[in-house]
Amino acid sequence: VEFFQVLGRRRSIRYFQPWRPVEREKIQKILEAARIASCAVNASYLRGVVVNRDDLPTETLDRLKTPPAATNYDLAPTYIFFYGDTRTVAEKRGAPLRELVDVGALNPSHGWSHKFVDELIFPQILEPMTRTPERLIRAVAIDCGVAMCQALLTAYELGLGACFSSFNGDVVKEALGIPDHWLQMYALLLGYSAESWEAGGQRPRPPLEDLFCEGRYGEPFRRDPAVVAELEAVGMLQTPAPLPWRKAEVRALARMLGLPE
Amino acid sequence: MTTIDHAAIDHSTAVDVWLRGLEAQWGEPIPARERRAKLEILHRFCESVDKTPDQVVAECLLTKNGVRRISSKGRRLNAQAIDAYQESAGLTAANTVRSFLIHNGIFLQTSVQKL
Numbered sequence: 249v250e251f252f253q254v255l256g257r258r259r260s261i262r263y264f265q266p267w268r269p270v271e272r273e274k275i276q277k278i279l280e281a282a283r284i285a286s287c288a289v290n291a292s293y294l295r296g297v298v299v300n301r302d303d304l305p306t307e308t309l310d311r312l313k314t315p316p317a318a319t320n321y322d323l324a325p326t327y328i329f330f331y332g333d334t335r336t337v338a339e340k341r342g343a344p345l346r347e348l349v350d351v352g353a354l355n356p357s358h359g360w361s362h363k364f365v366d367e368l369i370f371p372q373i374l375e376p377m378t379r380t381p382e383r384l385i386r387a388v389a390i391d392c393g394v395a396m397c398q399a400l401l402t403a404y405e406l407g408l409g410a411c412f413s414s415f416n417g418d419v420v421k422e423a424l425g426i427p428d429h430w431l432q433m434y435a436l437l438l439g440y441s442a443e444s445w446e447a448g449g450q451r452p453r454p455p456l457e458d459l460f461c462e463g464r465y466g467e468p469f470r471r472d473p474a475v476v477a478e479l480e481a482v483g484m485l486q487t488p489a490p491l492p493w494r495k496a497e498v499r500a501l502a503r504m505l506g507l508p509e
Numbered sequence: 510m511t512t513i514d515h516a517a518i519d520h521s522t523a524v525d526v527w528l529r530g531l532e533a534q535w536g537e538p539i540p541a542r543e544r545r546a547k548l549e550i551l552h553r554f555c556e557s558v559d560k561t562p563d564q565v566v567a568e569c570l571l572t573k574n575g576v577r578r579i580s581s582k583g584r585r586l587n588a589q590a591i592d593a594y595q596e597s598a599g600l601t602a603a604n605t606v607r608s609f610l611i612h613n614g615i616f617l618q619t620s621v622q623k624l
Contacts, residue, residue: 318618495535506600507619508607509531 252484254404259447261409263501264323264439269300274406275326278438281402285395289374290344293332293388294395294433297424301325308423317413317437319507324411324437329420330396331430332388338378342370385431392433399436409441442501449489513555519548523562523613530612550605553598558590562609569615579615588617 275298282294301309301324313321321327345354345365354360377383396412403410412434420426441447457468479485502509518524528547532538539547555562568583587610595603607617 315616315618499535506604508604508611508617509534 250482252479252482254401256450256479256482256484256486257445258401258404259409259443259445259451260411261439261441261443261447262320262323262411263442263505264320264325264409264437265442266323266325266439266505268325268440270326270408270438270440274403274408275328275438277406278328278399278402278436282395282399285391285398287391287395288387289337289369290348291337291340291387291391292344293334293336294392295331295333295430297329297331297426299327299329299424301327304423308419311419312416312423314414314416317415320411320413320437321415323442323505324439326438327415328399328436328438329415329424329426330392330399330433330436331426332392332433333429334378334384334388334431335429337374337384337387342366342374345369388431389433396433396436403436403438407440408438409443409447410439411437413437442505444497446487446491448494448497449491450486451489513552513559513561515548515552518552518555518562521562523566523609524548524551527562527609527612531608534612547605547608550598550602551609553602554591554594554606557594558587566610566613566615569610569613584615584617587615591617 279296279298282296283292285294287293301321304312309321342365346362348354349360349362349365377387400410400412413436415432415435417432420432456471460469461467462469476485499509501507528539528544551562555565558565560568565587569580569587570583571578571580591603591606591610594606604619607619610617
């Protein structure tokens, strides 16, 4: 699937085929995509634990679900519990940045050197950040979000459906042996969609001009209709929800899966 | 167990909210036969728990500092009552009662694992 189509076809899938497992190689590809994501100071904060639903004891499964996501957890055959490692920057003491210097990603042309990393960046910026929870959590959350998004989009590239979900952190921590320094993010629920890929149409979003400015705050970024038409042609912008048959689809899914209407 | 007044049930606020919610959800009127079947299921559930529909909904709610919230305890008790009802009445009937609560704003999900 082309990249723009992957973006356009992504929907949060909430009806999975509960009987159909996800192939392990697809899980690996999803994790590989997360691993190579952009990350500030080359920190690689993202961590994750892959769990197949049917390998969890029923009691653990029942306890880890948050109420709004309970049915999603029942239907999705595979979960990736994502976390951010809050210790990695302090432990590595600038080594990942020095690696970027060594491989020619950060260069003297832009002012970078080992000495700059060792004497300024780590001791004066990164190390203090690790002792300031607000700054550390912001850095971890932003970069984990970027990497998780790559995992999410890869799932769609591989023909899977996916949905981010909250989870009961205490239960998962205990069940999976998660260490204290891993900061809870979201679970990525994975499986083959029981919904049509359209899943009722592209979800409603605010107008572009309400979200983004140009030049200064308060000056909307004006949408060019020609660009919109181009993105529609390549499948990134699609027919917005609800498609006319969505209610019938939802009713049929509910009946097939034994869910309330 | 007290006798539940079926006519009162059919005209209760909670039942009205439910049926209007269903019609809005699916965008069509509920056929008369289906409507009767749903109400009969609700009658039987109400008899099993010895409460009116309005009482069932009220039990799932509480007001704290002037704000209406879902009562975790009330919701859990009724979810368990529906699970018990499912044992005798079957999944479709239990889901009908869940639908009644859901359309009254009580968040409920059923476990697919138990199917």
